[in-house]
Amino acid sequence: MFVLAPPPRLPVPNAYSNAAAPGMAVPIETNNTLKFPSGPDYQLVVGEGTYVLRDDLHLATPPPHPHEAPIPNPNPLATTPAPPTAGVKLSLTAVGSRKVVPQLYSLISRTSEKLTFTTIKESEKESRTSQESASDSAASQPQSNGTSGKAPAFGAGNSLLAPVPAKDPLKRRKPKSNLTKSNSTFISRVIPHEAMSKRLQERNPDGLFAFANVNRAFEWLDLGTNTHHKAEPLTKILFAKAHILCHDVNVLTKSTSHIDIIMGSSAADIVWYEPYSGKYTRINKNGVINATPISDIRWIPGSEHLFLASHMDGTLTVYDKEREDAAFVPESNGLYGGEKNGNASVAGSIHVNKSVNSKNQKTNPVASWKISNQRINAFAFSPDSRHLAVVSEDGSLRIIDYLKESLMDLYTSYYGGFMCVCWSPDGKYILTGGQDDLVSIWSLAERQIVARCPGHHSWVTAVAFDPWRCDDRNYRFGSVGEDCRLLLWDFNVGMLHRPKASSVRQRGSVSSHAPLGRHRTESQVTTRLRSNSSLTSQSGEGDESIEHAVESRTRTAELPPVMSKSVDEDPLCWIGFEEDCIITSCAKGHIRTWDRPKEGVNNSQITLSAAGSNP
Numbered sequence: 305m306f307v308l309a310p311p312p313r314l315p316v317p318n319a320y321s322n323a324a325a326p327g328m329a330v331p332i333e334t335n336n337t338l339k340f341p342s343g344p345d346y347q348l349v350v351g352e353g354t355y356v357l358r359d360d361l362h363l364a365t366p367p368p369h370p371h372e373a374p375i376p377n378p379n380p381l382a383t384t385p386a387p388p389t390a391g392v393k394l395s396l397t398a399v400g401s402r403k404v405v406p407q408l409y410s411l412i413s414r415t416s417e418k419l420t421f422t423t424i425k426e427s428e429k430e431s432r433t434s435q436e437s438a439s440d441s442a443a444s445q446p447q448s449n450g451t452s453g454k455a456p457a458f459g460a461g462n463s464l465l466a467p468v469p470a471k472d473p474l475k476r477r478k479p480k481s482n483l484t485k486s487n488s489t490f491i492s493r494v495i496p497h498e499a500m501s502k503r504l505q506e507r508n509p510d511g512l513f514a515f516a517n518v519n520r521a522f523e524w525l526d527l528g529t530n531t532h533h534k535a536e537p538l539t540k541i542l543f544a545k546a547h548i549l550c551h552d553v554n555v556l557t558k559s560t561s562h563i564d565i566i567m568g569s570s571a572a573d574i575v576w577y578e579p580y581s582g583k584y585t586r587i588n589k590n591g592v593i594n595a596t597p598i599s600d601i602r603w604i605p606g607s608e609h610l611f612l613a614s615h616m617d618g619t620l621t622v623y624d625k626e627r628e629d630a631a632f633v634p635e636s637n638g639l640y641g642g643e644k645n646g647n648a649s650v651a652g653s654i655h656v657n658k659s660v661n662s663k664n665q666k667t668n669p670v671a672s673w674k675i676s677n678q679r680i681n682a683f684a685f686s687p688d689s690r691h692l693a694v695v696s697e698d699g700s701l702r703i704i705d706y707l708k709e710s711l712m713d714l715y716t717s718y719y720g721g722f723m724c725v726c727w728s729p730d731g732k733y734i735l736t737g738g739q740d741d742l743v744s745i746w747s748l749a750e751r752q753i754v755a756r757c758p759g760h761h762s763w764v765t766a767v768a769f770d771p772w773r774c775d776d777r778n779y780r781f782g783s784v785g786e787d788c789r790l791l792l793w794d795f796n797v798g799m800l801h802r803p804k805a806s807s808v809r810q811r812g813s814v815s816s817h818a819p820l821g822r823h824r825t826e827s828q829v830t831t832r833l834r835s836n837s838s839l840t841s842q843s844g845e846g847d848e849s850i851e852h853a854v855e856s857r858t859r860t861a862e863l864p865p866v867m868s869k870s871v872d873e874d875p876l877c878w879i880g881f882e883e884d885c886i887i888t889s890c891a892k893g894h895i896r897t898w899d900r901p902k903e904g905v906n907n908s909q910i911t912l913s914a915a916g917s918n919p
Contacts, residue, residue: 334364336523338535346887350792350867352773353901355886358828361525361535363392363518363893369544371493388570388597388616390549391765391877391891392518396527397553399560400509455689458604458622458707463625464665466608476562477626478578482543488730490573490586492520492544500538504580509560512882515579517548518893522567524579527897539579546571551610554603566611566625568598574613576625587623588613593632593669594621600682605689610670612706614683618676618696621669622660630667634658654704654711673709675702682724687731691748695722701736701746713751714851718742728779729771734794735781737764743783744864745795752852755800755861759868762787762875770881782886784876790888792867800861870898 335566339360346357366645386795459465483494497503503526511528523537546569554564567575572591577584588594596617604610609625655674658664662671678697691712692704699717704710720739727734733754734746743757743764764785774778874892881887886898 324581336364336432336535336537337362346853348790348792348867348869348871348898350901351794355898355900358885358897358899359530361895361897363366363516363521363895365522365893366521366542366647369520369542388549388599389519389547390517390599392516392873392886392889392893392895393550393878394895395515395551395553396512396566396880396882397555397558397563397889398510398512398528399558399563400511401551421770436731454709455606457606459609459660459670462661462663462665464663465610465670475728476557476559476564478562478581479576479583481584481586483582483584486584488586490545490571490644491544494582495537495540495542496582497536497538503533503538510655513563514895515551515553515565516565516889516895517551520544520547520549522548522551539582541577543569546573548575549598550601552602555821556603556606556608564603564608564625565683566601566603568601568613569599570712572596572598572615574598574601574623585625587668588629591628594619594672602683602685605685606814612683612692614680614694616679618674618678618680620673620675620680620683620694622671623668624670626709627666627668627670632658632669634672635662635664635709654709656709659709671709675704675711676700678721681722684725684727685729686748691731693725693727695725695738697721699738701725701734701747703734711850715746715753716852716854717744718756718854720763720910724766726781727767728769728781729774730776733779735767735769735783736766736897737783737785739763741785743767743781743791743793749771753855753860754797755795755863756785756857757865759783759865760785760787760789765875765877766879768879768881770886772881772883782879782881784879784888786875788870788872788874788876788890790871790876790879790886791865793863794866795863800863 339362341357348355351826394454417552481488482490482821484496502835507526508528511526514527516523516525519545522541522543523532524539525537527534532679548567548569551565551567557564562581565577567577569575572588572595574587575584576587594615594617596615596619598613599616600615601611604612604622611623611625613621613623615621657672657674658669660671675694676696676698680694680696683692683694688737690705690707692706694702696702699719699721701713701715701717702711703713703715705712717736717738718740722736722738724737725734730746734748736744736746737760738744741758741760741762741764743760745757746752747754760783762785764783765784769780770777770780770782777796781793781795783791783793785791835913871888872890872894874890874894876888876890878889884900886900887895888898889895
């Protein structure tokens with residue numbers, strides 16, 4: 305009998321054979337690439353001038369690890385949950401001398417007269433007293449919103465949380481394990497740059513470092529150089545069993561020889577990483593405290609060792625980077641941090657699984673709060689280090705006094721979940737973006753929505769204020785979304801457009817006086833009066849309720865963008881503002897840097913439409 309020989313097989317490495325389809329070559333790991341596109345398609349035209357694309361850094365996506373081999377599903381309509389992913393997010397920091405944010409002043413241009421709002425122009429003669437760079441301001445939380453006195457440190461009332469004094473105060477504690485010598489199956493490979501020591505010695509200390517996640521890789525980049533070295537990571541870490549979803553840099557401990565970074569992963573593990581020494585420590589190892597993925601993570605303002613992580617089961621957990629882990633059992637049974645009268649519903653309260661004042665502080669966690677039954681998407685600390693804004697998949701924005709472990713306000717989206725949140729530099733306003741394709745502006749003191757900002761055609765994934773173009777009356781912020789668009793907005797209450805169908809408010813709120821100009825509201829105001837549109841069905845005493853109903857779009861001011869443009873072929877997932885540029889990133893690894901308009905160039909004659917002039 306004649307038997308045909310089997311078809312030839314392409315050679316595949318054993319390391320990735322399970323990740324390749326039969327008969328197909330294994331995807332090869334490539335290097336980062338740096339390009340310099342030019343032309344009208346790579347320009348952002350705004351009232352103050354034209355932002356020009358400086359470069360496009362494409363981070364190479366690593367091939368799948370054998371442990372995460374894709375499972376084929378022949379059903380195209382299958383709803384099998386996909387592994388959590390977050391696209392490419394950046395943590396920026398400068399280890400040298402801190403930059404000074406310039407003073408801003410108002411200037412009426414021809415364009416702004418047509419749109420009846422005030423544009424902002426940078427002053428070359430005045431200087432601001434702020435001592436934080438924009439990349440670090442969100443974490444350092446300067447006292448800029450007028451609150452009297454300094455906020456106490458988190459857990460200041462618990463002596464068990466007092467940091468242990470070091471023998472050498474100038475020497476920072478470092479993680480225990482060495483990355484390159486580790487035999488852990490959690491980390492697949494570490495690739496340090498062959499000339500890393502030389503590059504660190506020769507670089508400008510005022511240049512930006514960027515820490516970026518892409519798929520299962522985490523990269524340490526030097527954005528302070530304009531050479532080809534920008535595409536070469538100082539260190540690249542490949543994880544075997546997890547994707548990094550979020551990360552943050554501690555601005556209190558950073559120096560030219562030390563940086564503390566925390567990373568939250570899809571496997572629930574948290575990695576405390578120090579890049580100079582190449583050491584790391586795993587916290588919540590194998591999900592011993594909470595086994596759900598981590599959606600966001602931040603250092604607690606003013607702390608060198610405490611950080612807050614949001615888990616996808618709706619829990620906020622405070623960890624100490626230097627404490628050991630232990631299996632966690634909630635200490636409290638039915639203890640809620642909500643309204644003082646004890647009548648708050650579960651939806652409008654915080655379930656305190658472990659209080660920061662607990663006497664059991666030998667191991668992690670330091671504190672744990674259950675705030676939702678659905679996943680938390682993002683959170684942000686207020687500039688005065690007193691409040692916490694949390695957004696979740698259930699469409700809720702929660703304002704929490706995290707020092708007192710108490711819920712202050714609960715707002716609801718127009719529809720769908722909230723995806724992102726941030727505070728204005730003065731702490732007066734909160735921005736949210738979500739699945740309703742809207743950016744919403746909320747007032748902390750007025751306890752209500754101020755304006756909705758239509759302009760995106762899909763989910764809004766990131767929002768951020770531009771501190772270089774904000775003052776006490778005018779605000780510039782930006783947003784990006786899954787529609788691949790970058791939008792810029794100028795916000796001043798005096799420019800808000802009130803819908804014709806809106807009724808006159810009985811209460812003297814900010815938005816009810818929008819056409820007459822904004823009344824300055826300090827964030828230290830303690831009155832808890834709320835708008836009469838925020839009635840709840842559970843509270844008979846309306847003025848004491850912390851739950852606010854959805855405000856009708858016919859009663860809410862709308863704010864058009866000053867610039868809207870598609871800047872990438874893939875969904876955008878992050879935006880950041882620096883002194884000389886705007887930085888965006890997309891889900892497929894493109895990091896684009898947009899140079900600000902050059903000084904002395906007057907583009908005030910550019911005509912803008914109310915919805916932006918860019919395609």
